[in-house]
Amino acid sequence: MSVMTAQQIVEAALAASTVDGQVVYVVDSSEANLRWASNSLTTNGAMRSRQVVVISFVDGGAGMAAGTVARTGTPDVAELVAASEQAARDAGPAEDAMPLIGDVPAGSGEWDAEPATTSIEVFREFAPALGQAFGAAGARDELLFGFAEHQMATTYVGTSTGLRLRHDQPTGRVELNGKSRDFARSVWAGVGTRDFSDVSIEALAAEVEQKLAWSQRRVDLPAGRYETLLPPSTVSDLLIYAYWTMEARDADEGRNVYAKTGGGNRIGERICALPLTLRSDPDEPGLECSPFQVVGGSSGMASVFDNGMATPAIDWISGGVLTNLIRPRAWALQQTAPATAALDNLVLEDPTSTVTTEEMIASTERGLLLTTLWYVREVDPQSLLLTGLTRDGVFLIEDGEVTGAVNNFRFNESPVSLLGRATQASRTERTLPREWNDFFTRAAMPMLRVPDFNMSSVSPAS
Amino acid sequence: MAEPRSVDESFLALPLSALTEAALTRAVDLGCEHADIRVERIRTQTIRLRDARVEAAADGEDLGLAVRVVHEGTWGFAAGVVLTAAEAVRLAEEAVVVAQVSAAVNTDRVELAPEPVYPDAEWVSAYEIDPFAVPEAEKTGLMVELSERLLAADGVEHVQSDVMAVKEQKWYADTAGTRTRQQRVRIHPTFTALTVDRSTGAFESMRTLAPPAGRGWEYLTGSTWNWGAELAEIPELLREKTKAPSVEPGRYDLVVDPSNLFLTIHESIGHATELDRALGYEAAYAGTSFATVEKLGSLQYGSPLMNVTGDRTAEHGLSTVGYDDEGVAGQQWDIVKDGVLVGYQIDRNMARLQGMGRSNGCAFADSAAHVPVQRMANVSLQPDPDGPSTEELIAGVDRGVYVVGDKSWSIDMQRYNFQFTGQRFYKIEGGKLAGQLKDVAYQATTTDFWGSMSRVGGPETYVLGGAFNCGKAQPGQVAPVSHGCPSALFENTTILNTVQEGGQ
Numbered sequence: 001m002s003v004m005t006a007q008q009i010v011e012a013a014l015a016a017s018t019v020d021g022q023v024v025y026v027v028d029s030s031e032a033n034l035r036w037a038s039n040s041l042t043t044n045g046a047m048r049s050r051q052v053v054v055i056s057f058v059d060g061g062a063g064m065a066a067g068t069v070a071r072t073g074t075p076d077v078a079e080l081v082a083a084s085e086q087a088a089r090d091a092g093p094a095e096d097a098m099p100l101i102g103d104v105p106a107g108s109g110e111w112d113a114e115p116a117t118t119s120i121e122v123f124r125e126f127a128p129a130l131g132q133a134f135g136a137a138g139a140r141d142e143l144l145f146g147f148a149e150h151q152m153a154t155t156y157v158g159t160s161t162g163l164r165l166r167h168d169q170p171t172g173r174v175e176l177n178g179k180s181r182d183f184a185r186s187v188w189a190g191v192g193t194r195d196f197s198d199v200s201i202e203a204l205a206a207e208v209e210q211k212l213a214w215s216q217r218r219v220d221l222p223a224g225r226y227e228t229l230l231p232p233s234t235v236s237d238l239l240i241y242a243y244w245t246m247e248a249r250d251a252d253e254g255r256n257v258y259a260k261t262g263g264g265n266r267i268g269e270r271i272c273a274l275p276l277t278l279r280s281d282p283d284e285p286g287l288e289c290s291p292f293q294v295v296g297g298s299s300g301m302a303s304v305f306d307n308g309m310a311t312p313a314i315d316w317i318s319g320g321v322l323t324n325l326i327r328p329r330a331w332a333l334q335q336t337a338p339a340t341a342a343l344d345n346l347v348l349e350d351p352t353s354t355v356t357t358e359e360m361i362a363s364t365e366r367g368l369l370l371t372t373l374w375y376v377r378e379v380d381p382q383s384l385l386l387t388g389l390t391r392d393g394v395f396l397i398e399d400g401e402v403t404g405a406v407n408n409f410r411f412n413e414s415p416v417s418l419l420g421r422a423t424q425a426s427r428t429e430r431t432l433p434r435e436w437n438d439f440f441t442r443a444a445m446p447m448l449r450v451p452d453f454n455m456s457s458v459s460p461a462s
Numbered sequence: 463m464a465e466p467r468s469v470d471e472s473f474l475a476l477p478l479s480a481l482t483e484a485a486l487t488r489a490v491d492l493g494c495e496h497a498d499i500r501v502e503r504i505r506t507q508t509i510r511l512r513d514a515r516v517e518a519a520a521d522g523e524d525l526g527l528a529v530r531v532v533h534e535g536t537w538g539f540a541a542g543v544v545l546t547a548a549e550a551v552r553l554a555e556e557a558v559v560v561a562q563v564s565a566a567v568n569t570d571r572v573e574l575a576p577e578p579v580y581p582d583a584e585w586v587s588a589y590e591i592d593p594f595a596v597p598e599a600e601k602t603g604l605m606v607e608l609s610e611r612l613l614a615a616d617g618v619e620h621v622q623s624d625v626m627a628v629k630e631q632k633w634y635a636d637t638a639g640t641r642t643r644q645q646r647v648r649i650h651p652t653f654t655a656l657t658v659d660r661s662t663g664a665f666e667s668m669r670t671l672a673p674p675a676g677r678g679w680e681y682l683t684g685s686t687w688n689w690g691a692e693l694a695e696i697p698e699l700l701r702e703k704t705k706a707p708s709v710e711p712g713r714y715d716l717v718v719d720p721s722n723l724f725l726t727i728h729e730s731i732g733h734a735t736e737l738d739r740a741l742g743y744e745a746a747y748a749g750t751s752f753a754t755v756e757k758l759g760s761l762q763y764g765s766p767l768m769n770v771t772g773d774r775t776a777e778h779g780l781s782t783v784g785y786d787d788e789g790v791a792g793q794q795w796d797i798v799k800d801g802v803l804v805g806y807q808i809d810r811n812m813a814r815l816q817g818m819g820r821s822n823g824c825a826f827a828d829s830a831a832h833v834p835v836q837r838m839a840n841v842s843l844q845p846d847p848d849g850p851s852t853e854e855l856i857a858g859v860d861r862g863v864y865v866v867g868d869k870s871w872s873i874d875m876q877r878y879n880f881q882f883t884g885q886r887f888y889k890i891e892g893g894k895l896a897g898q899l900k901d902v903a904y905q906a907t908t909t910d911f912w913g914s915m916s917r918v919g920g921p922e923t924y925v926l927g928g929a930f931n932c933g934k935a936q937p938g939q940v941a942p943v944s945h946g947c948p949s950a951l952f953e954n955t956t957i958l959n960t961v962q963e964g965g966q
Contacts, residue, residue, distance in 0.1 A: 003544065034564060035936055037743045041568035043833050043935075045539040046560050049526065070522040073543035083521065090598035091519040092606070095512070120560050127566040134567065145746035147936040175936075177746035188746070253620065254658040254665060261663030297508070297518035304518075374749075377872040379883060379903060382665060385964040387881050387903075389874045410872070410879050410905070412963035438938040456963060457905055457956075461749070461876035 003074060006050070006115060010158035013054050016081040017160060019088065020064065021057035021100050023307040025157040025294055026050065028115035032122055033149040039134035046120045050074070053296050055304050056084040057100065063093030066304045068296055096303040096330040102161040105310030107282060107291035109166040115154035116168040122150045122196050133205040137178065142212060144205070145177040150196060155294055163308045167290045169344075170194040173432060173441050174201070177392060178208035180215075185405065186462050187211035188372050188392035190233065190432040192441040194286070211371070211393050217404035219396050221458075227367035228453035229360055229397070230418075232431035232445035234373045235348060238415040239278065239445065240436050241376060241386060243346055246316060247300045248325035252335060257384035257416050258325055265325060272320035272419040274350050280343035281313035286430055287442040289344035301342060303328035311341045317419075345442035350425035357426045357447040362400040368453070369395040369402065372434035373411075384414045389459055391434065408462070409455035424449035467586040469645045473503055473631040476545060478643075482635040484547035485529045488554035490637060496532040496574060497554065498636035500787065501545070502830040505594055509602055510624040514609035516602055526830030529553040533561035535571035539833040575813035575821050577790045579639040585784020587646035588777050589678035593627035596679045601625070604682060608653065608693060615697035617704075618655045625651040625682070626930065628942075632787075640789035648780055648942055649681050650674030650930055651689075655696050657704055666900070668700040669885055671721040671867050673927040674942065676778040699898075703886060706898035711959040715862035715890070716904060716952045717855045722884045723843070724927030724945040725868040730908040731763075731770055732841040732945065734877035735797050736824075737806040737816070743835075748934045749875030752908070753803055755816065761803040764912025767846065770798035772807055772839035774823050779840040780928045780942035783823075787834035790823035797841060801912075809836045828939040835935045842926075842946035849920035852949040858917065862890035863899065863957060868927075870903075881905040883960070903958045911952060919948030 004012070006026035013024040028050050035043045053070040067087025069080055126148060137144045150172045157165040172193035179186045189207040193199050230238075242257075251258035251265035258266050282291035293309045295302045306329050315323050324340050332339035361369060371393030379385040387410060394406040425446040433443055482499050489497030506522040527550065528541040538561030540553040593601070605625055613621040627649045634642045654669040672687045681687060718726070738744055739751040753761055763770075774783050774792035783792050788810045797805045808818060809825040826837035856864055867885025874880070887902040888895045928944035 031937070032560075033937060034567065036567055037741075037745055040570045041536065041564050042743050043539065043835065044537060044560050044564045045541065045833050045937075046556050047541040047831050049541075049543050049831055065516075066519075068518070068520040070520065072524045072526055073545065075523075087519050087521055087598055090602055091516045092602065093515075095515050095517070120556075120563050123563055127563055131566045134569075143742070145742065147746060149937060175746055179742075179745065183742070183745070183750060186745075254660055254663070255620065255656060259663060259665075261660075263660050297510070297520040299510070299517060300512070374875055375872040377870045379870050379881075380901070380960045380964060382663070383961075383964045385960055387870070387872045389872070389879070391875055408874065410874070410881060412881075412958075412960070414964055417965065438933075438936075452965075454963065454965060456881075456958070457879060459874040459876075459879035460907070461752075461874035461878050 006156045007111065009052055009077060010156055012077045013081050014158050014160060016078050017056065019056050019058045019085050022160045023055040023304065025053050025155055027153055027155045029151065029153040030117045030119065031149065031151040032118055032120040033147065034123055034127065035147045037145045038143045039138050052080065054080050054084040056088045058085060058088040060089065060093065064097035065091045066094050067091050068304065070296060096298050096305055096328055098305040098329045100159055100161045100305060101163065101308040104163060105292040105308065109168060111164045111166050116152045118150045118152040123148065126196060126201060129201040133201055141181050143179045143181060145179065146175045148174045157294060157308055159308055165292055165308055169290060171441055172196055173437050174199055174204065176204045176208055178212050180212065184462050185212055185215040186392050187215060190434065192430065192432045214395055214402050215405035219404040219406050221406045223409065223455050223457045225452040225454055228450050229364065229367060229369045230448045230450060231357060231370060232429055232447060233434050234370050235445040235448050236431050236433040236443040237373045237376055237435040238418065239348055240346060240433055240440050242384060242415040245384060246326045248327035249300045249331045251325055256381060266322050267325060268321065270321050271416060272317060274422055274425055275319045275352055276317060276348060276350050276419065276425065277315055277319065278317035278348050279313065279315045280345055282311060282343060284345055284347060287345040287444060289442055293341045301326050303330060305329065306341065309341060311343050314340055347428065347444045348446060349428040350446060353425050353427055353446065355426050360424060360426050360447050360449060361397055364397045364400060367397050368406060369397050374435055376435045379412060384416050385412060386414060387412050408459040410457045410459050411454055412456045413454050418450055421452065422448040422450050469584060469586060469631060469643050474643065476501060478633045480547050481527060481545060481550040485550040485554045486635065486637050488551045489529065489531050492558045494531040494533045494558065496637055498530050498634065499527060500830055501527045501633040503631045504829055505629040507593065507627045508624060509605055511605055511609050512622060513620055514606055514613045519602065524829050528830045529557045530833060531557045531561060532572045533558050534565065536561045536565045536568045537572055541831045572811055573814045574810040575819065577810065577821065580785065580789065581639055581641055583642040583785060585644045587676050587782060589647040591679040592647060593649060593679040594629055608689060612653055612655050612693050612696060617657055617701045618697050619658050620656040622654040623652065625649065634785065634787060634789055636789055642785040642789060644784050646676060647678050648674060648676050649678065651682055653693060655700050657700055666700060666704045668696050668703060669867065671885065674780060674930050676780050676782055699886060702898050703900055706900045708961060709899040709902045709957060709959050711957055711962060713954050714957050715859045716955045717859060717862060717864045717890065717949060718952060719852065719866045719949055720923065720925035720927055720947045721867045722865045723947045723950060725871055726882060727841060727843055727945045727947055728929065729871060729873040730877055730880055732838050734908065735806050736836055736838065737808045737812050738836040740806065741812065744934065747936050752876045752878055758803055762801055763798045763803050763909060764801045765915045766801045767915055767918045768798050768801045768912055769844040770841060771795065771844060772797050772805065772822065772841050774839050776840045776926065776944065776946065778926060779944040781838060781840045781944060786823040786825045787827050788821065788825040790821045793822050795822050807836060807839050812836065826941055828941055832937065832939050837934065837941045838932060838943045840944045843948065845921045845924045845948035846918040847921065849918050849948060852919060852923050855917055855919060855949055855951050856890055856895060857893040859890045860892060864888040864890055864895060878907050901960045903960050905956045905958055911955065914953045914955065915950050916953050917951040919950055923948040
């Protein structure tokens with residue numbers, strides 16, 4: 001049996017189309033992973049997959065309708081196309097209907113090339129180094145837990161309007177969690193990577209060792225509002241949620257935190273005390289992501305009609321002022337506002353800042369230094385109040401130095417409110433979101449100083 | 463009664479035996495102590511509507527195969543999507559290479575607890591109408607009609623609705639000789655009404671309470687759930703909520719409805735009694751558990767009225783199976799008995815490691831692309847056989863809050879400190895409901911909360927709730943699970959005002 005290439009599937013699907021338009025994309029992906037607990041392997045894997053997605057567009061007279069059918073493996077292309085055409089006929093006219101994109105976006109890759117791949121071999125050198133870290137941790141009566149994963153996904157997009165786009169997306173992450181043997185002390189270090197060439201397990205293990213040492217002295221503190229240093233990972237988890245909520249239509253309809261009282265949205269409003277910029281850029285060094293849209297199903301955030309739309313660099317917040325929300329073309333047309341799309345990376349920066357995270361710690365008289373956040377969930381969409389836990393290291397800073405580890409807390413805070421209250425930001429650095437790294441790994445953030453972070457209650461968890 | 467079903471011919475027509483023979487023979491030749499193969503086909507359909515218009519209609523199918531081996535005491539796993547004997551052989555070989563690379567970090571020798579061999583087993587879940595056999599136009603039409611009904615009501619400005627249907631087909635075979643083929647169906651329709659007050663910027667929403675169920679399309683068209691009645695009452699409930707007073711934070715007696723309590727059970731009992739968490743396998747991700755192994759048989763989890771079971775057998779349960787993903791038959795067992803921790807959810811390797819005898823069948827992988835890990839059984843709180851109705855529970859409370867429907871949830875990594883909101887909260891005064899409250903969340907520590915359970919509702923209050931989207935493991939896996947429970951009374955629980963929490 002000869003297996004078709006992704007490009008051949010795209011052409012075959014487009015050739016089989018009998019309706020008014022079609023978008024087809026094939027994602028060829030491969031991945032390898034290792035997982036460990038208590039200084040030993042728990043699970044592993046090497047996976048390959050192919051997903052074929054056909055979106056058909058049918059003009060039923062009352063407007064254009066869309067239907068999506070997705071299959072893995074080696075589907076019968078003619079059957080897939082017919083099923084998506086039937087789904088479109090059954091769906092009824094789409095509110096987000098627009099002419100399909102015909103302009104070629106900048107930065108789309110080499111169409112004819114083979115897909116990029118990865119395999120378990122990516123860990124040939126990493127695994128023995130990790131084994132050595134296990135030995136060293138064990139000798140200190142410490143345990144290491146964590147996960148390393150490398151994925152390659154090559155997406156080929158074809159449209160009935162003539163687009164042939166390709167994008168290679170490498171994604172890698174390593175999380176290292178260290179604990180004392182009784183689990184009472186627990187700390188974390190993590191990094192995102194494109195190819196593991198820049199991952200040093202020794203450096204991560206050293207960070208874990210230092211934080212476990214910081215945790216030797218335990219300080220119990222009650223719930224309350226504290227001056228708090230939010231390191232880049234925690235800022236990313238809070239800001240990613242704020243980003244995922246940046247739907248223009250919801251705001252225009254009065255139903256998210258970016259809605260303006262009295263109607264309209266908050267674009268143009270200063271929402272940060274500092275001159276912060278929140279932005280996405282497909283060419284951000286080290287955080288490169290797709291320069292065009294790939295959408296399987298429409299929502300208020302994205303439209304299947306916008307497949308192939310260029311997603312150039314964009315500021316969501318500029319100089320502390322809300323400047324853009326996420327707006328598919330159809331809603332943009334209705335609102336006479338620019339069409340925008342969410343990208344797969346996020347950068348927050350204070351262009352005026354030159355301080356390092358170490359300098360922010362050193363200049364703190366008394367405050368809390370967090371490590372990561374966990375179980376972040378929305379409590380009140382109107383203020384975007386989120387709840388969650390501090391995790392793997394809440395450190396007490398006294399007179400510019402870490403003097404011990406504090407109990408964990410449940411927090412209730414809104415990232416939008418925090419942007420309005422943050423009084424200092426460090427230089428921006430690449431970071432791995434702890435809570436959301438299953439879905440989002442490409443982030444660069446500063447540390448933020450918040451004078452009154454709301455620790456709602458104590459969590460006895462470690 | 464529905465006819466007894468069998469697994470769809472179109473799945474059985476796949477080359478299951480040839481793939482099995484190819485993979486397992488190669489694995490044995492390469493010296494594996496154990497090998498298993500899974501072939502899975504998962505159909506998923508989502509119809510999503512915004513203001514009663516179809517926003518997205520997506521039909522997905524995930525078909526793949528996976529080989530898992532134990533080679534010289536180390537796991538190896540490989541997965542692919544090409545269903546040929548050559549690919550099955552390649553996956554067996556790749557799984558062995560994965561085991562060899564991983565051996566550098568493995569110190570625990572993998573062994574599996576024994577399980578009887580089931581050489582030719584078939585199991586199909588209880589449903590009447592296969593959602594994938596219903597014409598798309600009929601499904602879309604019904605969703606539009608129900609959504610329009612809600613949108614037409616006074617005060618309802620927006621309606622968000624969706625239905626997700628899944629059909630899961632699974633072939634499992636191992637070197638011990640077990641061969642199982644299974645099929646199950648599940649469905650989750652939701653409708654949410656939203657109202658906006660532009661002058662104040664306030665908005666509120668109200669969602670249907672109908673839980674996801676291991677049922678077919680008949681869940682939307684039959685008499686299991688009264689959709690008409692629920693959709694008819696939502697606009698008035700929403701209107702009442704928008705006008706409700708903001709809650710005074712403090713301590714209250716809570717009567718918690720099953721539509722909310724199922725999720726508290728999920729987070730504070732379901733996850734806390736997963737043995738892999740107690741042993742630290744999830745320590746860097748989902749977390750650990752306060753309910754550690756040395757406390758088995760002695761930990762006072764809650765009040766003596768608390769009896770919790772785990773099962774993979776409840777009819778229409780989302781975690782219900784005939785056999786798990788290691789070939790272990792579905793079972794039911796005690797987790798908490800008279801308030802004391804007496805059991806865990808386990809798989810074959812952990813059962814062996816901990817000397818717990820036979821696995822209770824909690825291995826699950828969410829697709830062929832992922833390795834099976836210990837996942838949640840249906841974990842359910844048993845009703846008091848002579849217990850009160852929900853009205854009687856409320857009648858016994860002088861100053862309290864009645865909590866209905868789940869909304870947001872969060873719990874710490876050791877399953878101590880949790881915070882939940884809900885769809886609606888009613889003030890209880892002198893044994894009677896005294897209108898809704900808004901801006902409410904409840905917050906507690908697991909053992910304090912279950913220790914404060916002073917009355918448990920009777921069997922007539924019992925509802926099987928659940929969720930499609932329980933997350934665990936790295937790479938992340940999503941599992942469906944049900945939780946049955948009665949209404950129950952929890953004394954002196956902390957209620958927060960979420961607006962005050964936000965500092966406003």
